[in-house]
Amino acid sequence: MEALLGKTLGELKVVAAENKMPGFTAKEMARWLYQKKITDIDQMTNISKEARNRLKEKYEIGRFEPSKVQVSKDGTKKYLFPASGGLFIEAAYIPEKDRHTLCISSQVGCKMGCLFCMTGKQGFQGQLSAREIVNQVLSLPESDSLTNVVFMGMGEPMDNIDNVLKSLEIFTSEWGMGWSPRRINVSTIGVEPAMRRFIDESDAHLAISLHSPFNEERRRLMPIEQVYPVETVIEALREYDFGRQRRISFEYIMFQGVNDTMAHVKGLTKLLNGLRCRINLIRFHPIPETPLRGTSEDKMRWFADELNKKGLIITIRRSRGEDIFAACGLLSTKNMIKEKENIDLDF
Template sequence: MEINKIPPAGKTALLGMSLDELTAVALALGMPRFAGKQLAEWIYVRRASDFAQMTNISQSNREKLSASYEIGRTPWSDVRCSVDGTKKYLFPVGGGRFVESVFIPDGDRATLCISSQIGCKMDCLFCMTGKQGWKGNLSAAEILNQIFSVEEADRLTNIVYMGMGEPLDNTDEVMCSLRALTEGWGVTWSPKRITVSTIGAKGLERFLAESRCHLAVSLHTPFADERQELMPAEKAFPILQTLERIRAYDFSGQRRVSFEYIVFDGLNDDRRHADELASILKGIPCRINLIRFHRIPGVPLRTSNEKRIEAFRQRMEEHGYTCTIRASRGEDIFAACGMLSTAKQQNGRTEAAEG
């Protein structure tokens, strides 16, 4: 379905609203109560991008809607395609800023990695997004727009909130987007198809209590002092405290918790780190994902070699953990998170200065 041009400023997006909120909009405009359900159907099921497509709503009511509201769909502005089938999309979010979404095909799975913030406050040493600083939270509409507006929207099987930003530093809008994806009035996806990644931020308990989506925790080293060097947010959100909060919830059923572990050469890839990681995760049924590091400018970190990564994986399995080595994808298209958006913004500033 074609997406309109970037909608005019000053209008409120309907994308991301709940059924109750859409009903309130309809009633405020003098429309019948059932129009709320009609709007939800058009926005979340039929994926309408223009009020003109809502043919079971009268023209006069469509005109009322378009006077104050927009659907909230915005097209991507750039896309890079990898030789391995991975695609990185760039979405404009105003002010010359952009966020990234990455489509990752893998057999029968078609995963979209989406962003939740413009930049990030966490300033992790290994992440290009953090080098941008924090420029703002995405709205629920801007989060969902990434899912609805990629070319593969109808093929998607899984969503991961692992793109730009810390999702649980934008808890309100992320939770709104999750409800729209999983509730009966929305897209009606199973929560098992969605994973939210976090360093262990302030919104963790709310996410665990209000959602049944999978959780992924960025860990990267089991030692607090080393983690603080890599991830300054360790000081505010200690990993041991995060693990205690996770232990308070039941992950023995279909809900899954996993731990993301970028393997850095000579930093966190030895037997001592594997043994301590096994120790701090004791009692949490989980999976550990070992990730190769994609280098970014100005950061001396390097990824471990295959032999050390495999030895680390085997040691974790000796401790009884499921441990996988994640395949690298899209290395030829600004693979590291935040690389493409940073380049686009820098180019924009250069062009403006030259103009």
């Protein structure tokens, strides 16, 4: 059976035509899928029973619930979702007083091999379809309370740009979920051609994983630097007028004795000079088989103060879900993949 979930309005129009349904039923199907969040074709009550029966011969809704949930002492929840090929992905739900964010995945594993990331250590397992991306939002038990979605889970979104853009269309279109693109933030380590396409074809916020202003140092942390140097990425951003509403931010995980010196303050100031942006300083949570250690709290505050003195806007991001490995860089289904024959095991 082919899934209806994950299809755009244009694709649903093709489904309607092939099943001898009036053209307007495509928009009706979209609203049932993305606004009513139905789980069965027979729930499309304003479409004739005959048409529904024809649909059921070839299609299913395609929703699927999370397989597991793990709850942190701070209220963060890590959900495990099945993906095609018997694999699994993780999504992290982060509740706050007036903001409820879901961190979603765009790939199973990752090709990029960043030194500080658990997902990269499991290697690349496969691309997520638009259906699998959208399902993380629609099938979340807290779906109706979400205020924000961030593409900062497993994978590099720009390495799966077609399906990411398709899911963004579903999230933000009037016929889809109708979200403002300002509620969505998409992260990249700097895959420049796809990043340009994202900027041109979407109005969502953009976050760049930076972690060092210096080429050789960044290359050791992030091999992508060899292909798309950080200066090239920044110069590409300078070509666009993002307006006052669309935000660019830079993610900067702080590593003790690696990227937390005055030289880095000066390097960041020079690199980002004149670019309207925010830098998010992130605590590093140690992962197996890496020599990296996190910068101390006092040193992070000093670093933030020095950058502020240079006129940069700085936030020290609060850690969430560290005890369940849901914090930044900790998502990985490697163990769950090994246990796929026994999914009912505790985390």
